[in-house]
Amino acid sequence: MKRLQLQRWSSSALSSRARTDGRLQRQLCSSKRFQSTDATPVQPASEQLAEQQSFPSTTIRRPVRVSKYKLPSPPVQAAHESAKLAALHARLYLPSRLPLETLARCLINPSADRNPQFNNSSFSVLGHDLLTNYATEHLICTYPRLPLSVVFATLYAYVGPKTLAAMAREWGVEHAALPGGEVDPGLLQYKRVDPGTDLSTEPLVGTTRPNEDQKHWRKSINSSVVYDNEFGDPDLAGVPPSELQPEQAQNTKPVTMEQASADFVRSVMGAIYLHAGRAAAKRFFEQHILSRHLDISSLFNFSEPTRDLVRLCARENYEPPVAKIISETGRRSRTPVFVVGIFSGKDKLGEGAGASLPEARARAAVAALKGWYLYSPVEVRVPSTMEEEGAAPWKPVYVDLGEVVS
Amino acid sequence: MFSRSAVARALALPLEQAARPSFTSTTFRACLHQTTATTTPTPEEPLSASPRAQSSTPIPQPTPLPTKTPTTRADVPASKQPIAPTFSAPLTVPKSLLETLPLLSHQKPHYITAHLHDRPYLVTEGDHLRLPFLMPGVQPGDVLRFNRASVLGSRDFTLKGAPYVDERLFECRVRVMGVDSEPLRVKEKTKRRRRHVQRITSKHRYTLLRVMEVKIKSVEELQKEGEIVVGEDKA
Amino acid sequence: MATFITVSRRPIMGMPFGIPFLLPSYEPVSLESRRNQSSYRRTKQRLRIKPDASFGLSSDKSHSHIVYNPPSSSPSVYHTPTKFLPANDARRSLRADNYANAPAVEELPSVFKSEAEKKYHLTPSDVTEIRKLRLNDPMTWSRGKLAKRFDCSPLFIAQVCQTSPQKKEIQKQVLEAVQSRWGAKRRMAREDRKLRKESWGRDE
Amino acid sequence: MPVQGIRTVATAQNGVGAFILQCKRLDFHYCDWAGSSRGMNAFLKHALPAFAKENPQIEIRISPRPHKHPIIKGHYINGREKAVCVRNLEPEQITQKANLLKQASGEKLKRTKKPVTSINDSVRGIWSPYHGGLKTI
Numbered sequence: 001m002k003r004l005q006l007q008r009w010s011s012s013a014l015s016s017r018a019r020t021d022g023r024l025q026r027q028l029c030s031s032k033r034f035q036s037t038d039a040t041p042v043q044p045a046s047e048q049l050a051e052q053q054s055f056p057s058t059t060i061r062r063p064v065r066v067s068k069y070k071l072p073s074p075p076v077q078a079a080h081e082s083a084k085l086a087a088l089h090a091r092l093y094l095p096s097r098l099p100l101e102t103l104a105r106c107l108i109n110p111s112a113d114r115n116p117q118f119n120n121s122s123f124s125v126l127g128h129d130l131l132t133n134y135a136t137e138h139l140i141c142t143y144p145r146l147p148l149s150v151v152f153a154t155l156y157a158y159v160g161p162k163t164l165a166a167m168a169r170e171w172g173v174e175h176a177a178l179p180g181g182e183v184d185p186g187l188l189q190y191k192r193v194d195p196g197t198d199l200s201t202e203p204l205v206g207t208t209r210p211n212e213d214q215k216h217w218r219k220s221i222n223s224s225v226v227y228d229n230e231f232g233d234p235d236l237a238g239v240p241p242s243e244l245q246p247e248q249a250q251n252t253k254p255v256t257m258e259q260a261s262a263d264f265v266r267s268v269m270g271a272i273y274l275h276a277g278r279a280a281a282k283r284f285f286e287q288h289i290l291s292r293h294l295d296i297s298s299l300f301n302f303s304e305p306t307r308d309l310v311r312l313c314a315r316e317n318y319e320p321p322v323a324k325i326i327s328e329t330g331r332r333s334r335t336p337v338f339v340v341g342i343f344s345g346k347d348k349l350g351e352g353a354g355a356s357l358p359e360a361r362a363r364a365a366v367a368a369l370k371g372w373y374l375y376s377p378v379e380v381r382v383p384s385t386m387e388e389e390g391a392a393p394w395k396p397v398y399v400d401l402g403e404v405v406s
Numbered sequence: 407m408f409s410r411s412a413v414a415r416a417l418a419l420p421l422e423q424a425a426r427p428s429f430t431s432t433t434f435r436a437c438l439h440q441t442t443a444t445t446t447p448t449p450e451e452p453l454s455a456s457p458r459a460q461s462s463t464p465i466p467q468p469t470p471l472p473t474k475t476p477t478t479r480a481d482v483p484a485s486k487q488p489i490a491p492t493f494s495a496p497l498t499v500p501k502s503l504l505e506t507l508p509l510l511s512h513q514k515p516h517y518i519t520a521h522l523h524d525r526p527y528l529v530t531e532g533d534h535l536r537l538p539f540l541m542p543g544v545q546p547g548d549v550l551r552f553n554r555a556s557v558l559g560s561r562d563f564t565l566k567g568a569p570y571v572d573e574r575l576f577e578c579r580v581r582v583m584g585v586d587s588e589p590l591r592v593k594e595k596t597k598r599r600r601r602h603v604q605r606i607t608s609k610h611r612y613t614l615l616r617v618m619e620v621k622i623k624s625v626e627e628l629q630k631e632g633e634i635v636v637g638e639d640k641a
Numbered sequence: 642m643a644t645f646i647t648v649s650r651r652p653i654m655g656m657p658f659g660i661p662f663l664l665p666s667y668e669p670v671s672l673e674s675r676r677n678q679s680s681y682r683r684t685k686q687r688l689r690i691k692p693d694a695s696f697g698l699s700s701d702k703s704h705s706h707i708v709y710n711p712p713s714s715s716p717s718v719y720h721t722p723t724k725f726l727p728a729n730d731a732r733r734s735l736r737a738d739n740y741a742n743a744p745a746v747e748e749l750p751s752v753f754k755s756e757a758e759k760k761y762h763l764t765p766s767d768v769t770e771i772r773k774l775r776l777n778d779p780m781t782w783s784r785g786k787l788a789k790r791f792d793c794s795p796l797f798i799a800q801v802c803q804t805s806p807q808k809k810e811i812q813k814q815v816l817e818a819v820q821s822r823w824g825a826k827r828r829m830a831r832e833d834r835k836l837r838k839e840s841w842g843r844d845e
Numbered sequence: 846m847p848v849q850g851i852r853t854v855a856t857a858q859n860g861v862g863a864f865i866l867q868c869k870r871l872d873f874h875y876c877d878w879a880g881s882s883r884g885m886n887a888f889l890k891h892a893l894p895a896f897a898k899e900n901p902q903i904e905i906r907i908s909p910r911p912h913k914h915p916i917i918k919g920h921y922i923n924g925r926e927k928a929v930c931v932r933n934l935e936p937e938q939i940t941q942k943a944n945l946l947k948q949a950s951g952e953k954l955k956r957t958k959k960p961v962t963s964i965n966d967s968v969r970g971i972w973s974p975y976h977g978g979l980k981t982i
Contacts, residue, residue, distance in 0.1 A: 154850070372725050712972070
C-alpha cells in the first residue's frame with residue numbers, strides 16, 4: 001500500500017478542534033461543572049505556542065476560543081504541555097511521526113467526549129480490527145488444527161478486553177477521576193460506572209443473531225462464526241445506529257475501567273497504523289501482544305475425550321484406539337497409580353496417569369486429542385509477511401479438515 | 407550506540423584504528439566477560455527495541471584488532487577469561503552433528519546453559535535472570551547476546567559443547583531490565599571482653615535480565631550464512 | 642550417527658520396557674539374590690545416583706555433538722505423535738528410527754478385564770421390535786431387560802430408542818426419593834466425584 | 846459441545862518483546878531556605894534538564910517542600926513508590942540517586958538465592974518414576 005493513501009485516510013480520521021457543531025450540547029453537558037465553586041476559567045498560558053504550531057488543518061477556519069472548562073475533554077493545544085503524555089509517548093517508544101495530539105485523542109473515550117472527531121472511537125475500531133487480524137492469522141498459521149472454541153478462547157487471551165486492560169496498566173496509564181477540559185491530557189478520560197451497578201443484569205439487545213429473544217435455543221459453535229464476534233460473544237457492532245437505544249447511540253453511557261483501557265490500547269494500535277504505517281503496526285503487535293506468555297494446552301476443556309478420540313481415528317482412517325496399561329503400582333493399595341497409553345495400531349497416541357483406570361484412560365485420551373489439536377508446522381509464516389518488500393514467494397500453509405465434530 | 411560504532415568500525419576499519427586504537431571494543435568486552443552488546447534502543451529510533459526487526463542480520467563483529475584476548479586481572483583463571491571471537495575461519499561442523507541438528511532444531515522449546523563468568527545459567531525463552539553481581543556499563547533496555555554456552559537442548563536431544571558450543575550455532579539474547587538490590591544485611595561482630603557490638607552493613611546490587619530469545623540455528627540458516635564446512639567425524 | 646546411537650541410554654540399560662518391575666509379568670529374580678544392605682550409610686551411598694552419564698563431561702569428544710537422551714517424564718502434548726503428523730511434515734522422516742525399541746503393544750495388558758466381542762447380530766426387524774416393546778410397556782421393558790433379551794448392551798438400547806416422558810418422570814421421582822435419603826457425607830462425596838471427573842477433561 | 850475453551854489472560858513478559866521502564870514518575874522535592882537542599886537546588890538548576898532529556902519516559906515533577914529535607918520519590922508501574930532522602934548531598938551524588946530510582950524495578954527488596962525464575966513449563970518435563978530407564982542401585 002502506498003504512503004499517500006495512508007495520509008488520505010488519516011486526514012479523515014484526524015482533525016483539529018475546529019468544528020463548532022455540537023458545541024451547544026457540550027455546553028449543556030458542562031454547565032453543571034461551570035456552576036460549581038471552581039476557580040475562574042484561566043486562559044491557557046501558552047496560547048501563542050499553540051497558534052504557532054502548524055497543525056494539519058490549516059484550511060479550516062481558526063477555532064473559536066472556548067474556555068477549556070466548558071469543553072468535555074482537553075483541548076488539542078494542551079497535548080504539548082502535558083508531561084505525562086510525553087512520558088507515555090516515550091515509554092512506549094512510539095514513532096515520532098505519531099504526534100502527541102493523536103496520543104491525547106486516543107486517551108479520550110467516547111463516554112467522555114461524544115464528538116467522534118475528538119474521541120478515540122474511530123481509532124479503536126481500526127485498532128481492534130488490526131489486532132484481531134494479526135492475532136488470528138498468527139494463531140491459525142501456528143496451530144492450524146485448533147478447534148473453534150479454543151480459537152475463541154485464545155484470541156480472548158491475546159487481544160480480549162481483560163488482556164488489553166492489563167496492558168494499559170502495565171504501560172503506566174493513569175485514569176482521570178472525571179473527564180473535562182481542564183484535566184491533564186495524559187490521563188485516560190471516561191465516564192465511570194456508578195459503584196454498585198450490576199453489569200450482568202442488563203439484557204443484551206440489538207445483537208446480530210436472529211431470534212435473540214429465544215434464550216433456550218441451542219447456540220452451535222458454527223453459528224458463532226457468522227453471528228458472534230471474534231471471542232464468541234454476542235456482537236453489537238453490525239447494528240445500524242438507528243436501531244440502537246438512544247442512550248447507546250449518544251455514547252453517553254458510562255463505561256467500566258476495563259472497557260475504557262481496552263479501547264485506549266486498541267486506538268493506539270490504530271493510530272500507529274495511520275501515522276507510521278503497516279510495518280510499525282505489525283511490529284507493535286508482535287512486541288506487545290505476541291510476546292505475552294500463554295499456554296494454549298491449558299485452554300482445553302473436554303467433556304467426552306474418549307468418544308472424540310474414537311471419532312477422530314475413524315475420520316482419519318486410523319486403527320481404532322485401544323487403551324493399554326503401560327505400568328501400574330499399588331493396585332490393591334489406597335493410592336494406586338496407573339499409567340495408561342492409548343494406541344492406534346502400533347503407534348502410541350497419548351499417555352496419562354491416574355488413580356483409577358477410567359481416570360488414566362480419560363487423561364490419556366485428552367493427551368492424545370491435545371496432541372492432535374496442537375500440531376504446529378515446522379516453519380510458520382503468516383500471510384502478512386508477504387506485504388514486506390522482497391518477501392520470498394508464498395508457500396501455502398497447512399490447512400486442516402476442521403475440528404472433530406460430534 | 408555501541409552497535410552503530412561497531413558497524414562503523416567494521417566498515418571503516420583502518421581509519422578508526424588510526425584515530426582510536428579499539429578502545430571501546432576492548433574495554434567493553436573486558437567489562438562484560440562473555441556477553442556481546444548488540445543493540446541499544448534509542449528514543450530517536452521509534453520502535454527500535456525490536457529483536458525481531460534487527461536480529462535477522464547479525465552485526466558483523468570486528469575482527470579483534472590488535473588480536474589479543476582482553477584480560478582483566480592476571481589472577482583470573484583461564485576458564486573465566488573471555489573468549490576472543492574466532493570468526494577468522496568459517497565454522498566447521500562435523501558430519502554427524504549436521505545430520506542430527508534438524509532433530510534438535512525442529513523440537514521446540516529449547517533451553518540453554520549459558521555461561522557468564524564461568525557460572526552456568528540454565529534458561530529458556532522468557533525467563534527472568536538475576537545475576538549475582540552488578541554488570542557495569544549497561545543501561546535498562548540494552549540487549550546483550552550470550553555467546554558462551556556449554557549445553558543446548560530440547561526435550562529429547564542435547565547439543566553438548568567441548569567444552570563450549572560455537573557461538574555461531576545459536577542465538578541467545580537477553581535484555582537488561584534494571585538493577586535490583588537486596589535488603590540491608592547486618593553482620594554483628596563481637597570481640598571478647600569488649601562491651602561493644604560492631605554492626606557491619608552491606609547492600610549488594612544485582613543486574614536483572616530477561617531472556618528474549620533462545621534459538622538454535624537450523625542447517626539452512628547456517629548454510630545461508632555461508633560459514634559452514636563439513637568436517638570429518640573424528641569421534 | 643554412531644555417537645547418536647551409542648550414547649542413547651536405552652540400549653545400555655538393555656530393558657525391553659520403560660520400567661519392567663511395575664508390570665505384573667515382572668519377576669524380581671535379580672533382587673533376591675542380592676545381599677541386603679544392612680547399614681544406613683551404605684544404603685544412602687548407593688541411592689546417591691549421579692546424573693545421567695550423557696550429561697557428564699565427555700573428555701573423549703573434541704567437538705560439539707548431539708546426544709539422544711529422552712527424559713524420564715511424561716510426554717508433552719506439544720510434541721505431536723508421529724501418526725498425527727501430516728504426510729509432508731519434515732519431522733515424519735526424521736523420527737522414523739527413534740522408535741525402534743518401543744514396547745510391543747500386543748504384550749501390554751488391556752485396561753478392560755475382558756474385551757467385549759462385537760457381534761452385529763441384530764437386524765432392522767429386531768430394532769423395530771425393541772422400539773415397539775419400549776413404547777408399549779416402558780415399565781416392564783427397561784433398558785436392562787431389553788438388553789438381556791436381545792443379547793446386546795444397554796447402551797445400544799439407549800441409542801436405538803427413547804422412553805416415554807411418563808417413564809422419565811417416574812424415574813426422576815424415584816431418583817429424587819433415593820437421593821433425599823442421602824446424608825451430608827454421601828452427598829458431598831458424590832458431588833466431589835463428579836467434580837473430579839470433570840477435572841479430567843481439563844487435565845488438572 | 847465436545848471441547849470448550851477456557852478463558853484466561855495472557856501473562857505479560859516485559860522485555861521479551863517491548864521493554865517498558867518500570868519507573869514512571871520522579872518527584873523532586875526541595876526547600877529554598879534550608880542548607881541541606883543546597884546540593885538539590887544546584888542539581889535542579891544545572892543537572893536536571895540533561896537528566897530529563899536522557900530519560901524522556903519518566904515524568905518529572907518538581908515541588909517545594911519548605912522546612913524539610915530534600916527528597917526524591919520514584920513512582921513505579923506496579924503502584925509502589927520509593928523515596929530517597931538527599932540531604933546535604935552534592936549534585937553528582939543526587940544524579941546517582943536519581944539513576945538508582947530510575948533503574949529500580951519497584952518491587953519490594955527480597956533476598957533470593959536462585960538466579961533464574963521462569964513461568965515456562967520445564968523443557969524436559971518433571972521427573973516421574975513411571976517413565977524412562979531403570980537405575981541400578
